[in-house]
Amino acid sequence: MYSSNNQMPKNKLYYQQNLPNQMVTAVIVLNSELTVQYANPAAEALLIKSINKLKGSTLNTIFFNNPISDKRLKQLLTSGQEFSDSDVILEFFDRRKITVEITASSVVFDKNPHILLEFKQIDQQKQISAEAFQQQQWESARDLIRGLAHEIKNPLGGLRGAAQLLNRELNEEQQEYTQMIIEQADRLTNLVDRLLGPNQVPKMATQNIHIVLEKVAQLVSFNNPQQSEIIKDYDPSLPDICFDEDKIHQAILNIINNAIQVIGSDGQIILKTRAASNKTINGKKIKLAAQISIIDNGPGIPEKLQDTLFYPMVSGRANGTGLGLSISQTLVNQHQGKLSCVSQPGHTEFIILLPITQEAAS
Ligand SMILES: Nc1ncnc2c1ncn2[C@@H]1O[C@H](COP(=O)(O)OP(=O)(O)O)[C@@H](O)[C@H]1O
Ligand SMILES: [Mg+2]
Known part of the structure; x- marks a missing residue:
């Protein structure tokens, strides 16, 4: 129950609501021996191991190339020196690799110091920003070409019109040349139209x-x-x-x-x-x-x-x-x-x- 001044009486309430189970960030808790005591469902999914399998194991048995040295974890326990590493590549024994951001902090459970490790997977974010970058590049290349095509199209129309007028003034032999201009202008117009790309509104x-x-x-x-x-x-x-x-x-x-x-x-x-x-x-x-x-x-x-x-x-x-x-x-x-x-x-x-x-x- 909330007290009258609207403050939570106990953090227990959050715990009872199973907050760690709802989180998308993978969380594992290590004891002072550096063995896993707890993993939330997001961690089980990330590591593809159940809590039963994880419990009691060390990071060296979970990761093929454990990037978090025991020394740093011990330091965290003794001096409370928290750390956060981004762009860490975790490799598992089945050669699966993921890129994560790791945050390590110290917490006390049952009066004993523990380590809280949070893993945030960032491969997906990276892929999205790479895609957005590609899309931007593609759009600017397309706009450049379209702009150029527009600029070519107008004088091309004038060129063709003038060749047509000239055509009327010339004898049959000379008309070969104006015909050539007209044909080539048509070829270019066709190309320019394709460069301009589809411009009709879709009929959905x-x-x-x-x-x-x-x-x-x-x-x-x-x-x-x-x-x-x-x-x-x-x-x-x-x-x-x-x-x-x-x-x-x-x-x-x-x-x-x-x-x-x-x-x-x-x-x-x-x-x-x-x-x-x-x-x-x-x-x-x-x-x-x-x-x-x-x-x-x-x-x-x-x-x-x-x-x-x-x-x-x-x-x-x-x-x-x-x-x-x-x-x-x-x-x-x-x-x-x-x-x-x-x-x-x-x-x-x-x-x-x-x-x-x-x-x-x-
Ligand atoms: N299925 C495919 N396999 C191999 N190469 C491909 C394939 N599809 C497209 N490409 C390459 O991409 C190029 C660009 O294709 P496209 O934009 O259709 O232009 P174009 O066909 O006029 O060259 C092709 O010239 C070809 O080299
Ligand atoms: Mg093609």
Whole structure:
């Protein structure tokens, strides 16, 4: 019960509420012999060991490379010198590695000094800020190219118009030259339009993603009859999602076309769908998303392209424009989704995440 001046009478209340059990920070308590006496559920999850297994063990038997020396812990017990280390890599005996921030402080339980160790996992935060950085870089590269494309487009229109006027004044032989100007101006306009990227507002409708995948697969097989096998690994229970069919069709087609270009005649493409929970898209937590993977068993993304893969005009092919993936990225972003890629020789996977909204799912 609260006292009249609104102060907690005893910390017991917090304890009774099982506060340590609710915490997301992993907490373990060591006694003066430096053996584990207590671990909260977050610590059990982080260390993948139950409290029964942990109890009585030392840090040296938990971590493959124990980064917290006994000497420092003893010092903490004797002098109360608390410490906090960030960016510590913990390695376990199964070679699993995590990056954490560790805080060690002293506490007294039952009149005996103990050590309270808190572990905060920071790999996920790091990954999110790396993603945000990539996204920013991609956006500034795209804006630069768009700005440039705009600047080229206007004089190009004037150039073409003038060539058309001139064309009327010339004899047939001379018109060859003006025709050439017009044709080349048209080619450039076409390129510039693609550099400007998709600019129509999406026409969103709630629908089944598999219908689009089927259409793309059919088109690809039709265009490449003698080549490649497309394997479908769909999750039929995936709820409908809200998207613009043409745009998502284009985004997926660009990715598959790249795969077709690199896999041999015995190559394989897998179209896979799954529901994915608790994903982060552009720094926002998304409860439920549709995950569409386009996987090929080709040679993998060339190493030198990996960091700038989605930038416009980045291509590994002599006759490539480097616009396909940049356009796919823009189209997926227009749906508040995320396009990413993991690649190694024999397995390249492009992953599209599209948020599933409550209304669409019901
Ligand atoms: N599935 C893949 N496997 C290997 N490399 C790929 C794959 N997809 C894309 N790439 C590489 O990424 C580059 C950029 O692709 P893209 O943006 O579509 O432009 P383009 O196809 O015009 O080169 C390609 O040239 C290729 O080198
Ligand atoms: Mg391409």
